[in-house]
Amino acid sequence: MNHSTQSSLDRPIWGALTTRQAHLRQGDLLARRFHPDVAPFAAVECETPAAYQALHQLLLPDEQVALLSFDPVVPGDALRAERVGVIHQMVGTRHETRDMDDPDVIALSSADAEDMRALVQKTKPGPLGKRTHEMGNYIGIRDGGRLIAMAGERMRLDGYVEISAVCVDDDWRGRGLAGRLVSLLCRDIKRRGETPFLHVLSDNQSAVGLYERLGFELRRTFVLTRIMKADPASA
Numbered sequence: 371m372n373h374s375t376q377s378s379l380d381r382p383i384w385g386a387l388t389t390r391q392a393h394l395r396q397g398d399l400l401a402r403r404f405h406p407d408v409a410p411f412a413a414v415e416c417e418t419p420a421a422y423q424a425l426h427q428l429l430l431p432d433e434q435v436a437l438l439s440f441d442p443v444v445p446g447d448a449l450r451a452e453r454v455g456v457i458h459q460m461v462g463t464r465h466e467t468r469d470m471d472d473p474d475v476i477a478l479s480s481a482d483a484e485d486m487r488a489l490v491q492k493t494k495p496g497p498l499g500k501r502t503h504e505m506g507n508y509i510g511i512r513d514g515g516r517l518i519a520m521a522g523e524r525m526r527l528d529g530y531v532e533i534s535a536v537c538v539d540d541d542w543r544g545r546g547l548a549g550r551l552v553s554l555l556c557r558d559i560k561r562r563g564e565t566p567f568l569h570v571l572s573d574n575q576s577a578v579g580l581y582e583r584l585g586f587e588l589r590r591t592f593v594l595t596r597i598m599k600a601d602p603a604s605a
Contacts, residue, residue, distance in 0.1 A: 401425035464585030521551035565597035
């Protein structure tokens, strides 16, 4: 892994917002965030008072964004930080590109957005906004018309694509659906000459175990922090 690639994975949110997903951003050279309808993630160019002030200007009253950092975030008096937990960044190491036909798997689009959000609301794998599906390819499985499992591509960096929103309805858990969907996404990502990666909370051991079985390895850990205005009434 070369230095530039490693640096982009060290700052995945900033990397996505300054390169392949810059069209989905709000902000300037000091602080950037995804459009609120796309994803709740933000990043600063460097941890300085000016950068956090720029981030403050991007937030509406009572609005929150999430940051990834190596160490606990200290954003100054104008912002309030709440630690969510420790995140494992895992990178796919297997290079399986063989055909894996799965006729049950369908492509998801804006027409499926309402069902996608309903499944995420029920299973809570992480955030999914009205426009999250615009970030990459999303696939799913329906049973009797009901969306019961899904997974998709979220942040995109040069050479890397993040897999996210991996979820299965409780009534269909334990049938290998999540593994099937992640494997298909990995195959397609690698066929494009890119490498899949993902983020998962460290205490979600069942998910960590699944991803390890699918060929993902821990690369590094981050602190996940929720950021909001210290005074919600401030402009």
